[in-house]
Amino acid sequence: MQLLKDKIRNEGRVKSETILKVDSFLNHQIDVELLNEIGKEFKERFRDKEVNKLLTIEASGIAVASITAQYFENSKVVFAKKTESLNLDNDIYKTEVYSFTKNKAYNVMVSKRFINKEDKVLILDDFLANGCAALGLIDIVKQAGAEVAGVGIVIEKGFQQGRAEIEKLGIRVESLATIDKMENNKVRFK
Amino acid sequence: MQLLKDKIRNEGRVKSETILKVDSFLNHQIDVELLNEIGKEFKERFRDKEVNKLLTIEASGIAVASITAQYFENSKVVFAKKTESLNLDNDIYKTEVYSFTKNKAYNVMVSKRFINKEDKVLILDDFLANGCAALGLIDIVKQAGAEVAGVGIVIEKGFQQGRAEIEKLGIRVESLATIDKMENNKVRFK
Numbered sequence: 001m002q003l004l005k006d007k008i009r010n011e012g013r014v015k016s017e018t019i020l021k022v023d024s025f026l027n028h029q030i031d032v033e034l035l036n037e038i039g040k041e042f043k044e045r046f047r048d049k050e051v052n053k054l055l056t057i058e059a060s061g062i063a064v065a066s067i068t069a070q071y072f073e074n075s076k077v078v079f080a081k082k083t084e085s086l087n088l089d090n091d092i093y094k095t096e097v098y099s100f101t102k103n104k105a106y107n108v109m110v111s112k113r114f115i116n117k118e119d120k121v122l123i124l125d126d127f128l129a130n131g132c133a134a135l136g137l138i139d140i141v142k143q144a145g146a147e148v149a150g151v152g153i154v155i156e157k158g159f160q161q162g163r164a165e166i167e168k169l170g171i172r173v174e175s176l177a178t179i180d181k182m183e184n185n186k187v188r189f190k
Numbered sequence: 191m192q193l194l195k196d197k198i199r200n201e202g203r204v205k206s207e208t209i210l211k212v213d214s215f216l217n218h219q220i221d222v223e224l225l226n227e228i229g230k231e232f233k234e235r236f237r238d239k240e241v242n243k244l245l246t247i248e249a250s251g252i253a254v255a256s257i258t259a260q261y262f263e264n265s266k267v268v269f270a271k272k273t274e275s276l277n278l279d280n281d282i283y284k285t286e287v288y289s290f291t292k293n294k295a296y297n298v299m300v301s302k303r304f305i306n307k308e309d310k311v312l313i314l315d316d317f318l319a320n321g322c323a324a325l326g327l328i329d330i331v332k333q334a335g336a337e338v339a340g341v342g343i344v345i346e347k348g349f350q351q352g353r354a355e356i357e358k359l360g361i362r363v364e365s366l367a368t369i370d371k372m373e374n375n376k377v378r379f380k
């Protein structure tokens with residue numbers, strides 16, 4: 001997706017060979033116009049798939065999924081939670097995910113009320129690297145006996161193994177920008 | 191806002207005199223059509239105010255702010271972070287907030303790059319109760335030398351002191367549904 005790649009080139013900041021900061025438009029400040037184009041593109045990529053639920057994980061995925069849902073008729077967004085809270089039901093699907101950015105393992109939880117076996121679930125996230133978060137969400141959809149319609153990713157780190165791990169499960173991955181390599185403050189796309 | 195009140199009456203679950211669960215449409219599963227109506231209503235309530243930035247706090251506020259931003263021309267969303275991360279700048283505005291639902295104090299952080307003294311900031315959140323989160327966000331806007339255009343709240347617990355605390359600072363609060371009392375599994379609106 002050219003608009004997204006241009007935005008990454010112009011505003012992304014390469015912090016190391018593996019860390020790209022896109023906090024000016026994707027995961028701290030949010031460019032909602034760009035997200036609308038991203039939402040249209042996800043709809044286009046998954047136009048052959050029946051989807052009634054968009055599943056993501058707090059916090060950065062929420063904006064992507066909410067704006068994208070506007071292009072998937074009659075769909076609802078569900079975001080998985082990372083922290084226990086008085087607001088969360090006791091009856092939940094739960095899986096453990098390791099975060100390399102935060103350097104710790106955490107539980108990912110979804111109330112059983114919000115995914116059921118009739119659901120066709122598109123999993124969305126801002127980044128795909130090692131695939132831990134997406135695999136956790138896939139596990140939750142499977143626990144619910146629902147169907148994974150696919151995985152939609154805004155920015156994929158193509159040099160990490162996330163895509164391979166997901167495709168191994170027979171699940172389609174669509175990434176709107178795939179990074180091949182980052183060096184000398186530059187991003188090279190696939 | 192009648193549509194919202196009806197939704198709360200139909201789907202909200204009163205857990206105690208102070209706890210209302212609206213996780214089927216606002217803060218776990220998200221009804222994006224309803225959020226669009228909420229966004230239009232915020233625009234209507236603040237039509238007299240110049241706004242170029244919508245500030246909220248992760249995670250539940252992100253969907254509300256992202257959808258609402260579509261009705262505020264040329265605005266950007268910024269969501270304050272609650273956890274330290276490799277993805278966060280070192281140069282941040284920071285304030286401490288106490289969460290009664292999570293029963294602990296936490297830091298609220300915004301990178302200095304995303305609020306500056308020219309900004310007219312509308313603060314948005316899903317709930318207003320004791321006002322801690324909103325007051326924390328107001329503090330951050332003030333640290334940045336920017337202007338608070340107002341505070342927009344989806345559901346206010348009118349029996350708690352949040353509104354009074356914010357109005358004391360001369361800041362306008364607009365809530366789309368204000369709860370007077372919760373008892374016997376019923377919500378009474380103001």
